[in-house]
Amino acid sequence: LKDKAKDGFGYHEWETEIADFDLAVSLFDKLIPKFDLRLEYSHKREDWELSDAKIFINWYPKLPPLVEIETKNKTKLFQTAKKLGFGTEDLIDKGAVSLLREKLDLRKGDRVKLG
Secondary structure, eight states: OEEEOTTSSSEEEOOOOOSOHHHHHHHHHHHSSSOSOEEEOOOEEEEEEETTEEEEEEEOTTSOOEEEEEOSSHHHHHHHHHHTTOOGGGOOOOOHHHHHHHHHTOOTTOEEEOO
8 A cells, every 4th residue: 555655755655465365355345345446467576775775676567667766865866866867857756556547547446457
């Protein structure tokens, strides 16, 4: 689960392992019967570190590779991005779900499984 950070920069994330995918989906359906949008997908991720920054390269279906940079503050983010060859114009503050929603023109209530 993700929630936009209160300071308007990045996201707070909660992650857990799921042993039974179908059971997890069923639980979410019971807890939140009307999802805004449901996307089912898997992705490949490589994890890297540069100084005190965490860098993730993510490959999602239907999207070009995304580089995610996690740092303690905006200054470190911009410094790390520059070291990696990215300019400020290359940076976006959107997650994969938002990007997929835009690219695939998904709407409230859609349920999509990407292979």
